[in-house]
Amino acid sequence: MVNKPNYDVIVIGSGIGGLVTATQLAAKGAKVLVLESYLIPGGSSGYFEREGYHFDVGASMIFGFGEKGTTNLLTRALAAVDMELETLPDPVQIHYHLPQDLEIKVHRDYENFLQELIARFPQEKVGIRRFYDECWQVFNCLNAMELLSLEELGYLMRVFFQHPGACLGLVKYLPQNAGDIARRYIQDPELLKFIDMECYCWSVVPADLTPMINAGMVFSDRHYGGINYPKGGVGQIAQKLVEGLEKKGGEIRYKSKVQQILLEKGKAIGVELTNGEQYFAKRIVSNATRWDTFDKLLPAEAMPTKEKRWQQRYQKSPSFLSLHLGVKAEILPLGTECHHILLEDWANMEKEQGTLFVSIPTLLDPDLAPAGHHIIHAFTPSWLEEWQNLSPQDYEAKKEAAAEKLIDRLEVIFPGLDRALDYQEVGTPRTHRRFLGRQDGTYGPIPQRKLAGLLGMPFNRTAISGLYCVGDSTFPGQGLNAVAFSGFACGHRIAVDLGI
Numbered sequence: 001m002v003n004k005p006n007y008d009v010i011v012i013g014s015g016i017g018g019l020v021t022a023t024q025l026a027a028k029g030a031k032v033l034v035l036e037s038y039l040i041p042g043g044s045s046g047y048f049e050r051e052g053y054h055f056d057v058g059a060s061m062i063f064g065f066g067e068k069g070t071t072n073l074l075t076r077a078l079a080a081v082d083m084e085l086e087t088l089p090d091p092v093q094i095h096y097h098l099p100q101d102l103e104i105k106v107h108r109d110y111e112n113f114l115q116e117l118i119a120r121f122p123q124e125k126v127g128i129r130r131f132y133d134e135c136w137q138v139f140n141c142l143n144a145m146e147l148l149s150l151e152e153l154g155y156l157m158r159v160f161f162q163h164p165g166a167c168l169g170l171v172k173y174l175p176q177n178a179g180d181i182a183r184r185y186i187q188d189p190e191l192l193k194f195i196d197m198e199c200y201c202w203s204v205v206p207a208d209l210t211p212m213i214n215a216g217m218v219f220s221d222r223h224y225g226g227i228n229y230p231k232g233g234v235g236q237i238a239q240k241l242v243e244g245l246e247k248k249g250g251e252i253r254y255k256s257k258v259q260q261i262l263l264e265k266g267k268a269i270g271v272e273l274t275n276g277e278q279y280f281a282k283r284i285v286s287n288a289t290r291w292d293t294f295d296k297l298l299p300a301e302a303m304p305t306k307e308k309r310w311q312q313r314y315q316k317s318p319s320f321l322s323l324h325l326g327v328k329a330e331i332l333p334l335g336t337e338c339h340h341i342l343l344e345d346w347a348n349m350e351k352e353q354g355t356l357f358v359s360i361p362t363l364l365d366p367d368l369a370p371a372g373h374h375i376i377h378a379f380t381p382s383w384l385e386e387w388q389n390l391s392p393q394d395y396e397a398k399k400e401a402a403a404e405k406l407i408d409r410l411e412v413i414f415p416g417l418d419r420a421l422d423y424q425e426v427g428t429p430r431t432h433r434r435f436l437g438r439q440d441g442t443y444g445p446i447p448q449r450k451l452a453g454l455l456g457m458p459f460n461r462t463a464i465s466g467l468y469c470v471g472d473s474t475f476p477g478q479g480l481n482a483v484a485f486s487g488f489a490c491g492h493r494i495a496v497d498l499g500i
């Protein structure tokens with residue numbers, strides 16, 4: 001080798017997947033360098049500040065911050081580097097406002113939630129309980145074992161001997177999708193639509209395409225560990241992980257955009273930044289999406305067949321149109337929930353600007369806005385193509401018109417909103433692409449067609465020796481707790497490979 005590695009591991013990107021990998025390895029004594037193109041860590045779980053408002057860029061409904069079990073991966077990732085975060089429990093995961101006046105609240109208490117759903121669909125009393133109880137079976141299997149790399153035989157054997165029942169349970173559910181299991185118990189078409197929305201709101205596909213493992217995790221953990229918001233905003237998670245990383249001797253450099261992964265005889269040996277600087281390591285991890293990693297950071301001829309096949313199985317989900325609002329506090333009636341989902345017509349669930357997601361984190365942490373004000377982050381799926389080939393004036397006008405339309409829709413659940421506006425900023429798929437470094441601003445991979453559950457999602461190793469991927473385009477997919485899982489697995493696999 002011409003260039004001697006100065007690091008054990010280089011991680012490209014400081015999303016939660018990248019930071020969990022980095023901290024896990026630093027905690028084991030590895031010499032780790034994280035290279036982040038932006039000014040702060042966190043990627044889609046970052047933040048920005050305007051006029052006294054502290055806005056989350058994306059994620060705000062946070063799983064994995066519970067205190068018990070093994071699936072509380074954010075709590076565990078922080079603890080691994082001697083960090084912790086104060087969190088604020090959310091009593092309701094989501095308040096749904098759906099067609100035909102279907103108003104459902106997903107209470108933290110499982111029985112309360114079931115009773116509310118059963119009151120609306122009494123004829124499906126048994127089916128509702130059977131479906132959600134089966135989700136608990138998946139969760140209980142996951143929550144019985146330490147969650148590490150499924151690519152590591154030693155771990156697989158150890159965990160199988162410790163928890164044979166749980167392992168067999170997971171093997172059974174791995175190739176299944178939530179829709180098939182829901183239809184086994186439920187006939188009512190409106191209730192099946194509701195289950196579709198329960199999946200869509202985090203997997204961005206209906207239940208038929210949503211892996212049962214992920215559904216089991218989400219539909220149970222919200223009642224087990226609960227949804228907990230980090231005090232000080234979601235950006236705190238990445239900030240604390242960075243603090244822990246540095247305490248363990250790891251390094252992070254901002255404004256350091258990797259432009260290529262350096263290969264030697266087909267093996268990844270280092271990276272080159274846009275300013276020409278080169279860094280070398282024994283192992284390279286990419287926290288960029290698989291599309292960005294294999295289409296942009298490597299020469300086209302290095303694209304492994306395995307990746308081409310993956311790109312045929314999975315496509316990029318749409319990005320989001322985001323409306324960040326600062327509003328006068330009196331607009332929100334007492335008892336308003338933090339997260340809402342609004343849809344007026346089932347036919348529009350997956351369409352451009354169809355489902356509207358709403359997050360009001362200041363209901364849990366008032367310090368994120370000036371006194372007497374709240375933050376409302378409303379976002380809805382949108383494709384990059386909708387926002388391309390526009391003059392700067394047309395782009396601004398289109399943003400303004402889209403914001404007005406979203407505010408009109410929000411007026412239905414928050415009457416008088418328009419008059420209570422104090423601050424407004426619109427982000428489009430172009431904004432997501434630019435600031436999050438994600439191709440087309442995508443939220444993540446979704447199946448091109450119905451697949452066998454999670455079986456098609458790749459683990460961390462890639463077909464290129466020395467190169468690993470982590471984050472939402474690796475097993476088990478999108479969401480902060482899911483990418484933390486991917487980070488634990490990636491860190492574990494590399495530690496075994498490096499013999500540390």
Ligand SMILES: Cc1cc2nc3c(=O)[nH]c(=O)nc-3n(C[C@H](O)[C@H](O)[C@H](O)COP(=O)(O)OP(=O)(O)OC[C@H]3O[C@@H](n4cnc5c(N)ncnc54)[C@H](O)[C@@H]3O)c2cc1C
Nearest residue numbers: 013015017037043044058059060061258437471472479480
């Ligand atoms: C609007 C929105 C709402 C969401 N809501 C929720 C929610 O409520 N709950 C939830 O759990 N999840 C939510 N998510 C999903 C969740 O935020 C993501 O799945 C998760 O944060 C992705 O993490 P990641 O580790 O894959 O990487 P990312 O967050 O994509 O971070 C990757 C990092 O790598 C950096 N990078 C990329 N390329 C390079 C390069 N070449 N050189 C250097 N650095 C590079 C980027 O700048 C970025 O910081 C939401 C996402 C969005 C967009």
